[in-house]
Amino acid sequence: MNAQPAVSRYRGPSALGDDLRRFVNLTVILAVTDFKLRFFGSALGYFWTLIRPLLLFGVLYFVFTEVVRFGDDVKNYPVYLLAAIMLFGFFAETTSRGVNSLVERENLLRKVRFPRMVIPLSVTLNALFNLGLNLIVVLVFVLASGIEPRWAWLEMFPLIALLVVLATGVTMLLSALYVRYRDIQPIWEVALQMLFYASPVIYVTSALPDSIEQEAMASPLTAVLTQMRHALIDPGAPTAAEAIGGSARLLIPLAVVIAVFALGVWVFMREAPRIAENL
């Protein structure tokens, strides 16, 4: 025992806890465990987490280059499509798995004291591992299609960081609400589908009618994907600032990201002490 044990007073569980080291350890171990389970649980492991986006890519590629011939006007359309699928897939995976993350971990929440925020964060981290692996595949495609490596590729890191903040905010918000309202899940499934078509995954932002292009850029997903096209695929494509009409206007999608994240944190902190008993 310590010579002078600290007296602690508390009234219940919290979202963040008071031990940062344990917070980080827990988040990492939960994410790594989930990752391992998906990796080693089946014969082909990681192959299956890759086959879904690749299959989607294959179908869309066929439709838009062979049937509709939409991709002909877009330089390196297949690579853009693949990269966009992976990035949007990260957002979709994080949030849709995040919705019921608290409910799935009921056993832990009811039996162990630990900072509640660990659970949504571990979901994001897990999806981030997948994204990392998927981006290696994207990189292979990028190089194979003859795109020259450029320093601008490094812009991918802040772009992914924005996506992580957005996805984490949504996950915190939805997982906390799902404990009380179980129809959050089907609602979010529909919302994700709408977001898929509302974001420039199968099309590019510059293909939008000029009248709605600037409004569409208010969505952080659209802004991130637009800038990704410029930075990674085609230096000739418009930057996010050009698409929205001025660098200052980029504060709008940024504000959306911050607002969603703040709302998520606020709701989660408010719900955290009661999560275990409401499950």
Added chain:
Amino acid sequence: MSKAFRLPHQHYSTLKERALHPFDSRSYDVLQAVDDLSFEVKTGEFFGIVGRNGSGKSTLLKCLAGIYGIDAGRIEINGRLSPFIELGVGFNPDLTARDNVVINAIMLGLSRREARRRFDEIIEFAELEEFVDLKLKNYSSGMSVRLGFSVAVQVDADVLLVDEVLAVGDAAFQRKCFDQFTRMRSEGRTILLVTHDMSTVERFCDRAMLLERGSMLSIGPPDEVSQLYNEVNFGRLDDADTAGAEPGQTVRIGRVWCEDTHGARLETAGHGQTCRACMELEFRRPVAFPVFTMTFRNDMRHTIFRATSMPHPAPGEFRAGDRATVRFSFQNLLAPSHYTLTPGVGEWDDGYRLLEQRDDVASLIVESDLQSGGVADLPTELEIVRS
């Protein structure tokens, strides 16, 4: 501190239902699971919390552990508190014991490096060296409990919260668990134990608390608390008629234990060994013809064997204030199991009348190499005639 749960009459958990019944959903019952409870546990104490099902003891433990928030009052803890209340929480059946141990240890507050460093110790304590790389779903329930306990004792917390852990595991491992608790207590750690098992409370606890409907019924020495517990449960557990006698008024049963023929205390007995089941008594009013009994129940709570003083010479009259120690010697022919001892004192007066009985206050573990499957292993002689 207090803790209430809102129990909705009908749980509306979808938006549609909430929209259709906007006002109905506001009606709920309030269940006061823990009601204005206040108590203090000293450093280094082994503290028992007992009570019937639904008396609020598990809720209390969860509040103490910081899993449920409390409505009123405050909790103060001196030192580090163990963050779990159950063994093997978060064990994943699809991972090997090796992975699970590391994950569990981190969950309980160790760092990755510490978890790896103590790994061998944990596995050795659980006696599972051969099965380290076996997936947990292939473990028996006893094995995973052993693993869970082994990780849990590695957690260096000053205050441990334990919910009914001792009801599992085989006799040998239970004894190991008890040894660990004794060691922890000698290191000055504080242990709070929730249990139904009065013999555990009496053997290990320094003090105990009895809860009933979220309130404290009594707090104090374990033997008094367990006596009260049995009184609270009297109607349900007791099979004999106690009408006319206030429990504890006529005679008080003190310590109850088993010993060998040299008077050394027995926790475990081998087959065939001569044992003595003992109880200490204090008479509060005169009893002309007392009858002493000692009932052995096995872990299925079947009565296996009841020693009684009836066939023996009459013990003579006891006056108020007389104290006595009663010893039943017997040759242990019981099958290997975990037995509990229930002492009883009755009076013979134109018929038998039970004065005092305390259920399951002591225990005896019987070990034997022979697992016959019966409840007793009587000596046999074998004759085989070939024809």
